[in-house]
Amino acid sequence: MRTLAWLAVPVLLASCASGGSRMQNQIDALMRDYxxxxxxxxxxVVRDGTAVVRHCYGLADLEQGTATAPSTNFRxxxxxKQFTAASVLLLAEDGKLSLDDRARRWLPSLPAAADDVTIRQLLTHTSGVVDYEDVMDPADTRQVHDADVLHLLEGQDRTYFTPGSDYRYSNSGYxxxxxxxxxASGQRYAEFLRSRIFGPFGMNGTVAYEAGVSEAANRAYGYSFESGRWQRTDQSTTSAVLGDGGIYSSIDDLARWDAALYDQRLLKPESLRQAFAPATRTDDPSVEYGFGWRITGDSLWHSGETIGFRNVIMRYPQRQLTVVVLTNRNDPEPYEMxxxxxxxxMQEVTAP
Structure with a gap:
């Protein structure tokens, strides 16, 4: 069983954060605008189970002057979506649901047009369900929650295509x-995540944030560059939807998450194989999609873009390498970075 060398990490991390290594200096140059x-x-940067780079730049809160840190939680x-997919797979392993269940078995108020939509199709963005963002009332400034997404879709007796016949990225599906x-679990979604994933793997700062219910501690606030200056743009009307994007986490907790994906502490090998296997082509010829993961060559990755935040996680399992970049600004997307x-x-590993 492969686990993150976490007990040894604090000493290693202290040296990484000092910027003394050649790779750290190169990364500092890439990240200078932050x-x-x-x-x-x-x-x-996690390599062979050890965090070889763990470094933060700039501010989490401009107004208070709070610096970012490895424990800072970003939206x-x-x-x-990878956590939502993992939750579904856990329940499938528990025998509580099947990936080929019709969605209407669990959500019978969905319209008849969604009768053939399955859980598997929701996971892979092949359901054709209508994007809830497209049918929201632009005059309504209240935050939408997951249950509101269902209510919005109840009035949409149509799909974009025959379920299973095509791909269209879908926040509604998640x-x-x-x-x-x-x-299926009998628990609130946020509580299921805490009890089955975040708690067991020591991701104690990570939360599916619910205003008035939970707290996103040590959090970064989102900003956009507007009218020549950075302005706080932290929440939108869709920021409270949890299944498609409402989790806050840090690079420290995502190191723990990455470690859990290498062995059977989280999911059985067959479940991991399904999550990481190409299930469908996407609208980018170079990218396929599994369950909550994009797949390009030997990399598994997913980006996250919302008002004031741009993030990416990239895993190269065959190389035992993971890179995470979390940012609290609207631009640029950090995938290329x-x-x-x-x-x-990779160069550092192969260098003589």
Missing amino acids: DGAVPGACVL LASVS ALLALIVER AKKIAALA
Whole structure:
């Protein structure tokens, strides 16, 4: 069984954070626009079970002058989808549901047009269900929750295509999956995540944030560059939907998550194989999709974009390498940056 060398990590992390290594200096140069009195970023590089880079830049809170840190929690946006998928797979292992169940078995108020939609299709964005963002009332400024997504879709007796026949990225699908987790488990979705994933793996700062119910401690606030300055743009009307993007986490906790994906502490090998296997092509010829993961060559990855946050996690399981970049700003998307960091890490391994 492979586990993160976590007991040894604090000493190693202290040296990594000092910026003394060649790779750290190269990453510092790549991340220079995030340093200083600006919205920041945190970077994690895990290689062979050890965090070889764990470094943060800039500020988590401009107004208070709070610096980012490895324990700073960023809103993950669509990086959250891998946790939703893992929750569904846990319940399948428990025998509480089947991936080929019709969604209407669990959510009978869905319209008749969704009769053939399955849980598997929701996981792989092949259901064709209508995007809830497209049918929201633009005059309604209240935050939408997962249950509201279901209510919005109840009035949409149509799908974009015959379920299972095509691909269209769907936040609606993952909101519905969170509701299915609740109904199959008998727990609130946020509580299921805490009891089955976050708690057991020591992800004590990670939370599916619910205003008035939970707290996102040590959190970064989101910003956008508007009218020549950084302005706080932390929440939108869709920020409270949990299944598609409502989790807050840090690079320290995501190191624990990454470790759990290498062995059978979280999911059985067959479940992991399904999550990481290409299930469908996407609208990008170079990318396929599994269960909450994009697949490009030998990499598993997912980005997350929401108002004020841009994030990415990239895993190269065959190389035992993971790169995470979390940022609290609206631009740029850090996918290309993460690929450059991964390339540096690979070069360091092969350098004489």
